[in-house]
Every structure is written in structure tokens, then in C-alpha cells.
Amino acid sequence: MKIFKVPAFLFGLLSLTGCMGSMNPTGGNSAPDYPYFITKEPLVVKKILVPTGTKLVYDEQFxxxxxxxxxxxxxxxxxIELPTGKTIDWAGVPVTSISKFFNSxxxxxxxxxxxxxxxxxxxKKTKFSELWQSCSTDIGITVKDINDWSFNPKNIADxxxxSVSYQRYFKDSPSQQGFLDEMYSELIKNGSK
Structure with missing residues (x-):
């Protein structure tokens, strides 16, 4: 019987491959089961009146x-995730959900x-709603008071x-900055009507 000596680096590689084979095939652990609450009656949350059946999802907690x-x-x-088929009015636009920015x-x-x-x-169809619809179904809003998610022009900073089409991050793009400036201006105008 002949015994083969396996080089140490190859043994390490084989061991690592074996470990990886038993890992989750999706590439990592499953997503956390975030705590959530389904509203049993209309409630005011983050200064927004939400209907019964709204799903309120919270950050991960022990x-x-x-x-x-x-x-x-x-x-x-x-x-805040509204029940299927339900919307709330946000700046004259029917919205289905609002989510805090991932970047804290x-x-x-x-x-x-x-x-x-x-x-x-x-x-209601406005210049703001037309601009919003022209680029996506989602817009990012920066605010002064993070505890107010309502359409409050005094709280909206920008x-x-x-979507990914227009981002403040791209400061060197006049077309992106101009589009977002116009959106902000029209958004604020909606609050004065």
C-alpha cells in the first residue's frame, strides 16, 4: 500500500473547500427576522396617519x-408598509411605503x-409628481427632524x-443636480398650495 503525502498548502485548501461546501449556498446567513407590528386601528406614526393593517418594521433588537x-x-x-392596495397622500402623490435611509x-x-x-x-397631477414619475417610483428625502416622515415642507432639507438615475452624490453632474434642484423646488411649491 502506497501512502501519498499531501502538501500542507493543499491540505489547507481542501479543508477550506470542505468548510465552504457546508455553507449556505446563497452566500451567507439568512436575513434577520426584524421585529414588526401590524396596526389594529388607524395610528399616527412619524407624524403620518396610517390605516389599520399597516406593517411597522423596526431595526434589529435583542x-x-x-x-x-x-x-x-x-x-x-x-x-412603514401600507396594506396592499392602500396608499397615503405624500406631497400629492399616492405612496405605499416609506423607509429610513440605510446609512444612519x-x-x-x-x-x-x-x-x-x-x-x-x-x-394630484403637478409638476412635482410628473418629475417624480419620470425617473422612478422612489425618491430619497433628507430632513431636519428624522422623527417627522410626513410631507412637511419646513422639515424637508432636500x-x-x-431612483439611481439622479443622485446628489454625483456633484460634478450638472444635469443630475439641476433635475434634483427642480424636484426640490416643485416639492416645496406643493406645500404652499
């Missing part, structure tokens, strides 16, 4: 996963519109983005 039997601290709120250093949130609802008589 010992809290999945559906909760009572509402959690509003400061930990990550997103940025003070703001993303608002998701359902422009199909406008053809059903919800919302329109940070419209």
Missing part, C-alpha cells in the same frame, strides 16, 4: 423577532409611490435622489 403584540419604540422604526449618518428616508393609483383619482 430578544425581539417577527410579529410583535404591541407597538415598539418609534425611534427604532425602519419602515444620513438624516432621511425613501418614499415609494404607486403612480397607477393616480389614474384612479388618487393624488431631494437626495430619484
Amino acid at each position: 430578544f425581539k423577532e417577527g410579529e410583535q403584540d404591541k407597538i415598539l419604540n418609534e425611534k427604532k422604526l425602519n419602515s 449618518e444620513m438624516r432621511g428616508f425613501t418614499v415609494y409611490a404607486d403612480f397607477d393609483q393616480m389614474s384612479k383619482g388618487k393624488g 431631494v437626495e435622489s430619484c
Whole structure:
């Protein structure tokens, strides 16, 4: 019987491959089961009146996963997701959800519109809604007070983005900056009507 000596680096590689083979094929751990609460009645959350059945999703917290039997601290709120088919009016646009920016250093949130609802008589057609619809269903809004997600022109600092097409991040792009400046201006005008 002949015994082969396996070089150390090859043994290490084989061991690593074996470990990797037992890992999750999706490339990592499954997503956390964020705590959430389904509203049982209309409630004011982040200065927005939300309907019954709204899903309030919170940041990851110790010992809290999945559906909760009572509402959690509003400061930990990550997103507001309205029930299917329901919208709220945000700057004259029917929206389905609002989510806090992933980057905690940025003070703001993303608002998701359902422009199909406008053809059903919800919302109002304005220059702002046309600009929003022309680039995406989602816009990023920076605010002064992160505890207010309502359409409050006094709290809105800027329109940070419209999908990936227009981003404040690209300061050297006059077309992107100009588009977002116009959106912000029209957004603020909606508040004075």
C-alpha cells in the first residue's frame, strides 16, 4: 500500500473547500427576522396617519423577532408598509411605503409611490409628481427632524435622489443636480398650495 503525502498548502485548501461546501449556498446567513407590528386601528406614526393593517418594521433588537403584540419604540422604526392596495397622500402623490435611509449618518428616508393609483383619482397631477414619475417610483428625502416622515415642507432639507438615475452624490453632474434642484423646488411649491 502506497501512502501519498499531501502538501500542507493543499491540505489547507481542501479543508477550506470542505468548510465552504457546508455553507449556505446563497452566500451567507439568512436575513434577520426584524421585529414588526401590524396596526389594529388607524395610528399616527412619524407624524403620518396610517390605516389599520399597516406593517411597522423596526431595526434589529435583542430578544425581539417577527410579529410583535404591541407597538415598539418609534425611534427604532425602519419602515412603514401600507396594506396592499392602500396608499397615503405624500406631497400629492399616492405612496405605499416609506423607509429610513440605510446609512444612519444620513438624516432621511425613501418614499415609494404607486403612480397607477393616480389614474384612479388618487393624488394630484403637478409638476412635482410628473418629475417624480419620470425617473422612478422612489425618491430619497433628507430632513431636519428624522422623527417627522410626513410631507412637511419646513422639515424637508432636500431631494437626495430619484431612483439611481439622479443622485446628489454625483456633484460634478450638472444635469443630475439641476433635475434634483427642480424636484426640490416643485416639492416645496406643493406645500404652499
